[in-house]
Amino acid sequence: MSFRTIILLTGGNSGIGYEAAKIFFEADAAYHIVLAARTLEKATAAANSILKETPASRPTTNTLEPLALDVTSDSSIQTAMDNIKKCHGRVDVIINNAGMRNIILVFSDTEPELRAMSAEHMQGQPSTARTSAERFLCGSASIAHTTLM
Numbered sequence: 044m045s046f047r048t049i050i051l052l053t054g055g056n057s058g059i060g061y062e063a064a065k066i067f068f069e070a071d072a073a074y075h076i077v078l079a080a081r082t083l084e085k086a087t088a089a090a091n092s093i094l095k096e097t098p099a100s101r102p103t104t105n106t107l108e109p110l111a112l113d114v115t116s117d118s119s120i121q122t123a124m125d126n127i128k129k130c131h132g133r134v135d136v137i138i139n140n141a142g143m144r145n146i147i148l149v150f151s152d153t154e155p156e157l158r159a160m161s162a163e164h165m166q167g168q169p170s171t172a173r174t175s176a177e178r179f180l181c182g183s184a185s186i187a188h189t190t191l192m
């Protein structure tokens with residue numbers, strides 16, 4: 044297979060992550076998109092939905108791969124990174140997107156919701172980036188964050 048940019052996109056099953064995955068998939072480029080979601084079921088459903096939504100008039104050679112990745116779980120991050128390393132040996136771009144929308148609701152959320160939000164944004168996103176860097180020594184990988192925090 045010819046060279047493809049390997050993109051790891053977290054929180055790819057809805058919202059900005061889903062739309063970004065669709066844009067990468069339909070792009071006139073050579074991308075392999077690892078679409079990560081909290082569970083493999085969610086990631087697979089999102090990947091299938093993108094395949095279905097892509098118009099036949101936009102044929103693409105890009106590829107989509109579903110992956111389970113909960114950014115608040117160290118073991119989930121490590122398992123995901125081990126899988127990527129085994130299959131691809133590297134990651135070129137990380138879209139660190141998993142997190143909660145409507146952060147503005149912070150003023151009305153309950154204590155458990157605030158804790159979950161804090162874990163996703165303050166711990167989860169840096170953990171994913173750090174672990175990927177450790178796994179691949181990918182000092183050259185581009186890392187983009189969509190988080191508000």
Ligand SMILES: NC(=O)c1ccc[n+]([C@@H]2O[C@H](COP(=O)([O-])OP(=O)(O)OC[C@H]3O[C@@H](n4cnc5c(N)ncnc54)[C@H](OP(=O)(O)O)[C@@H]3O)[C@@H](O)[C@H]2O)c1
Pocket residue numbers: 053054055056057058059060080081085112113114115140141142143144145146163167189190191
């Ligand atoms: N919407 C905005 O105006 C806006 C603006 C700037 C930045 N952002 C940031 O952009 C990101 C996406 O926002 P959005 O509006 O697209 O939100 P969204 O529709 O709520 O999507 C968030 C995605 O992150 C996933 N996610 C949440 N916690 C996770 C975890 N622990 N592990 C893995 N995946 C997890 C969700 O998966 P589940 O379906 O499993 O919950 C969902 O797929 C967030 O970080 C948000 O703060 C949003």
